[in-house]
Amino acid sequence: MDTLIQFSFVVAAALFIYGLKQLGSPATARRGNLISSTGMLIAIVSALVDQGIVEYQFILIGIALGSIVGVAAARLVQMTSMPEMVALFNGFGGMASLLVGWAALSPAAGTFNLVTIVLSILIGGLTFTGSLVAYGKLSETISSAAVMFTGQQVVNSLIVLSILASAFMFCLQPTDPQWLYLVVGLSLLFGIMAVIPIGGADMPVVISLLNSYSGLAACAAGFAVDNNILIVAGSLVGASGIILTQIMCKAMNRSLANVLFSGFGSAQAQGGEVEGEVKPITVEDAYYVLEAATNVAFIPGYGMAVAQAQHVVKELAELLEQNGAEVNFGIHPVAGRMPGHMNVLLAEADVPYDQLLEMDEINPRIETVDVAIVIGANDVVNPAAREMESSPIYGMPVINVDHARTVFVLKRSMASGFAGIENPLFYKDNTRMLFGDAKESIGGLVREFGS
């Protein structure tokens, strides 16, 4: 029986791997997710029929409660709130691993086992509180600004040293519960301290990293309870999170260390002075320009999500296509608050995925674009990243909208972007500012086309 269970874990692992492979293309991704969930079902059923289990009521209560919460959350969440939800789920995963690591502690545990228990508690704990802080920042329950104070690095270093010391003592004296409590408490504290200095615009990196940690925590828990499938699945997730973290850091031209420790966006931007005049445009005039355009590109940013403008953007895109224009969407890797955030919102609005172009696809053809419409994006289209060496974002790859023939920037007011950096794009000769709520401005354009 035990061998059979172990073999079914092998099947489950194969299904996870195949499912992830199918995620490589939008056409097969949904089936991939189904395959992966089948693997999960097999693994859970195998765990349930294990002979070591003598009592089912707690398991069933846990599964029932967890399912209710999970189904409700998955059904009710708005696509714009997806980053918050993923952050929260990461946290639950981390906490589960912490609890499993803790529960796996037995008087018979050897040193290797103790080390893996400490690791699952440590990674799980910091994932849990780190994710809660990330959730708070993303949902704006707490301020999304970076929290910095003098001596922060010193305090954090002390916490890390204390964690190491108490983890070491725990491995020496596993029967003494105080070291264990200390490791748990310090890990939870460290999660908070690690995420508070990170500003809202850097959240894509943080969520990716916490995603990776939740996998690594499951992996450590797998070592603690001596279970292969936890190790395989956990490390797949860990690898996935690390790759996304790398992509996000590269898209911001910053190192992971810089994102984690610098409190970017908290200091007021120095930048350089930007000279020139801002040229506003009315909805009516914008309509005349768009009517004559044969190639239009939308560049969405977080502001589109905030204004919930994706549906009306899709409407405008359709009208432009009926008018004979080619319409594309240029999506920067760090647009929005998590990797791929904009793509999901536009998919929700029924924009076909072949119209969603990555930065490297849109940039070579941006010169043929008649009108680039920037909706609620700022830093990801900032030409200062190319032109101004003094700019904090100098060197970051951006979508070169200023190379399009005309640029419309939809913006509430002249306030600077999330990172607080001046944007010379607004002062370029070919830029026109369409001030106001993005949803209303686009809605106005849609009405103009209708009349």
Add this chain to the structure above:
Amino acid sequence: MIPPEVFLTFILMLSVFLGFELISKVPATLHTPLMSGANAISGITLVGAIGLAGTGNHDLSNWLGAAAVGLATINVVGGYLVTDRMLAMFKKKEN
């Protein structure tokens, strides 16, 4: 006979490399569903938690395991469902 620690570490090493290979092929368009799908997979902790919640010992370890079952189930159920909901929205252009 390979010692179990070495065996488990071996599996870890192979899975990490496999994970890198698999995930680097996922296009940027699908990064959000990838993340929530990966999140659901990290709910695999549930499998470990089930064993601890069903020992019938009614000790601390038992309660911790039961709580872990609840949390990990949220991850698994919520993660897969929301990923499916998102992926259902991705459509190709009809001609």
